[in-house]
Amino acid sequence: xxxxxxxxxxxxxxxxxxxxxxxxxxxxxxxxxxxxxxxxxxxxxxxxxxxxxxxxxxxxxxxxxxxxxxxxxxxxxxxxxxxxxxxxxxxxxxxxxxxxxxxxxxxxxxxxxxxxxxxxxxxxxxxxxxxxxxxxxxxxxxxxxxxxxxxxxxxxxxxxxxxxxxxxxxxxxxxxxxxxxxxxxxxxxxxxxxxxxxxxxxxxxxxxxxxxxxxxxxxxxxxxxxxxxxxxxxxxxxxxxxxxxxxxxxxxxxxxxxxxxxxxxxxxx
Amino acid sequence: xxxxxxxxxxxxxxxxxxxxxxxxxxxxxxxxxxxxxxxxxxxxxxxxxxxxxxxxxxxxxxxxxxxxxxxxxxxxxxxxxxxxxxxxxxxxxxxxxxxxxxxxxxxxxxxxxxxxxxxxxxxxxxxxxxxxxxxxxxxxxxxxxxxxxxxxxxxxxxxxxxxxxxxxxxxxxxxxxxxxxxxxxxxxxxxxxxxxxxxxxxxxxxxxxxxxxxxxxxxxxxxxxxxxxxxxxxxxxxxxxxxxxxxxxxxxxxxxxxxxxxxxxxxxx
Numbered sequence: 001x002x003x004x005x006x007x008x009x010x011x012x013x014x015x016x017x018x019x020x021x022x023x024x025x026x027x028x029x030x031x032x033x034x035x036x037x038x039x040x041x042x043x044x045x046x047x048x049x050x051x052x053x054x055x056x057x058x059x060x061x062x063x064x065x066x067x068x069x070x071x072x073x074x075x076x077x078x079x080x081x082x083x084x085x086x087x088x089x090x091x092x093x094x095x096x097x098x099x100x101x102x103x104x105x106x107x108x109x110x111x112x113x114x115x116x117x118x119x120x121x122x123x124x125x126x127x128x129x130x131x132x133x134x135x136x137x138x139x140x141x142x143x144x145x146x147x148x149x150x151x152x153x154x155x156x157x158x159x160x161x162x163x164x165x166x167x168x169x170x171x172x173x174x175x176x177x178x179x180x181x182x183x184x185x186x187x188x189x190x191x192x193x194x195x196x197x198x199x200x201x202x203x204x205x206x207x208x209x210x211x212x213x214x215x216x217x218x219x220x221x222x223x224x225x226x227x228x229x230x231x232x233x234x235x236x237x238x239x240x241x242x243x244x245x246x247x248x249x250x251x252x253x254x255x256x257x258x259x260x261x262x263x264x265x266x267x268x269x
Numbered sequence: 270x271x272x273x274x275x276x277x278x279x280x281x282x283x284x285x286x287x288x289x290x291x292x293x294x295x296x297x298x299x300x301x302x303x304x305x306x307x308x309x310x311x312x313x314x315x316x317x318x319x320x321x322x323x324x325x326x327x328x329x330x331x332x333x334x335x336x337x338x339x340x341x342x343x344x345x346x347x348x349x350x351x352x353x354x355x356x357x358x359x360x361x362x363x364x365x366x367x368x369x370x371x372x373x374x375x376x377x378x379x380x381x382x383x384x385x386x387x388x389x390x391x392x393x394x395x396x397x398x399x400x401x402x403x404x405x406x407x408x409x410x411x412x413x414x415x416x417x418x419x420x421x422x423x424x425x426x427x428x429x430x431x432x433x434x435x436x437x438x439x440x441x442x443x444x445x446x447x448x449x450x451x452x453x454x455x456x457x458x459x460x461x462x463x464x465x466x467x468x469x470x471x472x473x474x475x476x477x478x479x480x481x482x483x484x485x486x487x488x489x490x491x492x493x494x495x496x497x498x499x500x501x502x503x504x505x506x507x508x509x510x511x512x513x514x515x516x517x518x519x520x521x522x523x524x525x526x527x528x529x530x531x532x533x534x535x536x537x538x
Contacts, residue, residue: 024372026402090489100484103293104477132484132493133295208373215369215401216485220359224401 002225004029004234005214006065008056011039011151011237012247013185014071017094019252020211021069022233025218029231031063036239037263040147042116042183046078049118053079057087059236059261066223067092069214073183073206074116077124090217095119097213098180098206099128103136105178105202110137112171112201114193115182117142125182139174143167143183150185153247156192164192171197178202188251236261271494273298273503274483275334277325280308280420280506281516282454283340286363288521289480290338291502294487298500300332305508306532309416311385311452315347318387322348326356328505328530335492336361338483342452342475343385346393359486364388366482367449367475368397372405374447374471379406381440381470383462384451386411394451408443412436412452419454422516425461433461440466447471457520505530 005021007014011034018032033056035041041049053075057068068091070076070083076093084091102111113125120142129136145163154160171179179201181187187205194203218224225231233256237244241258248256274290276283280303287301302325304310310318322344326337337360339345339352345362353360371380382394389411398405414432423429440448448470450456456474463472487493494500502525506513510527517525 024369024402026404096488097485100293100481100488103484104481131495132488133293135295212369212373213485215372216366216482217489219365219369219401220486226400 002029002227002231003066004031004063005067005069006031006033006060006063007069007071008033008053008060009035009072009184010041010074011036011147011185012244012251013147013150013183015248015251016184016187016205016207017069017071017210020208021214022252024211025215025225026230027225027227029225030233031060031065032233032235033060034237034244036151036237036244038238039151040116041072041074042118042144042147044118046118049075050079050082053083055263057083065089067214067218069210070094071184071207071210074118077119077122090221092210092214092217094184094206094210095124095182096128097209098182098204099125099132101204101209102129102178102180103133105204106136108175108177109135110139110174110176112174112176112179113138113140113182114143114168114179114186116147117144119182125180139171139176141168141171146189147183147185150188153243155188160189161192164189165196168193168196176201178204180204181206235259238263271298271496271500272335273300273332274336274338275300275302275329275332276338276340277302277322277329278304278341278453279310279343280305280416280454281513281520282416282419282452284517284520285453285456285474285476286338286340286479289477290483291521293480294484294494295499296494296496298494299502300329300334301502301504302329303506303513305420305506305513307507308420309385310341310343311387311413311416313387315387318344319348319351322352324532326352334358336483336487338479339363340453340476340479343387346388346391359490361479361483361486363453363475363479364393364451365397366478367451367473368394368401370473370478371398371447371449372402374473375405377444377446378404379408379443379445381443381445381448382407382409382451383412383437383448383455384409385416386413388451394449408440408445410437410440415458416452416454419457422512424457429458430461433458434465437462437465445470447473449473450475504528507532
């Protein structure tokens, strides 16, 4: 049996990573978990996000994945190091790949970051960017209204356009040349975000960059899939599978089967 | 003492990698070796390139580098696996980073590759690309006239423009959407190559991508430099240091000191 790459998120955001993994690593099997019953993670306490992330990782370990991808910026910011220290399989988060891509892209050393409250207040991007390149200036903005819109499938409505434009207003005058979409849900809104920020600002999708980093790590560990058969992916979600399936099929452009998982102790805001 | 990243090439080509490492990882110290007495490597036998590469690596090991970067596609193609198997420090080549970037970039699955004869006849890019993404079509072309032009510092002459245009003629009608510069010397000619190929073809510099991959691997191994002092790099070359220094200073945009190294048994084509 081919060992899978396990990808987890608070909801449908990690599908932006999964789609890129499917495109860049078409031979790799994916097992995806979206914690849609407890989304969004952004406003939750670090302690709660850590507990949820451990719980999902434990669920995914039954499938003996070859790698765990924490495809949620909020969970990466607060839980990745702890998860990494307790597992023997490689654990990849979404913050450092985005940071590295921004360092490669920026020419004026002014980088913007948007994300959930949890991600922005953790200052995880700032630490990751400045650890590597101390002269970089980071302008961060929490956009707590974006994830709920995406989880309801509202990617292109006038209301969404209005929310995005007004949320990003504080960044409009900042002379950044790239903006990190520091939440895996945000690529669903990238057309609108791009329109608002204008052509002088390159959007960095941590999803795209994470897929490439997964490829790099699997190669250097000698763990790339060798079969040329196309794999059958598996999808799990903790909430109502109907909306998850609609969004996933539309985003991935293919039919999927979704298995609902009921947590024994539901915990919904 | 801060451990350095050791970068080697047949000549000035690897400086395209070094420059990107300086930009993307400004705190990392670099020790660079250009084997200018024996450039170009492209037309040499695999056996000879392997022997030269081992010799340079042995020379660089005296500095106890934390990583060896084989910033020469020809040497990566034939010698990297052997070098990697005998060293305990990480060894990074330039072929897989370029291949991964092309897989991320291409939308029509037709990828062009240009390189030296040694690189192209090794089929190393084809293997790297198709190992990950079997549906990709690869169109490869050896461009043996490019490296000698770069080593003589002729980046912008009419003669160079003519050589590049006529060399690339066979690729002009191929419906590729990206072209891998599969030789670290070629970024010196990227403006001309871009003009010849037109705006529909994205150029992939294995130099830029390798720098990012170095960053990824150092991070995942916990080996990133932690000092915020800017390092003093060291440059060595086996041939006349005058031309090497001219090209290096012009490309890197800073003054450097070059130490000539005389091989005991010179071996010049």
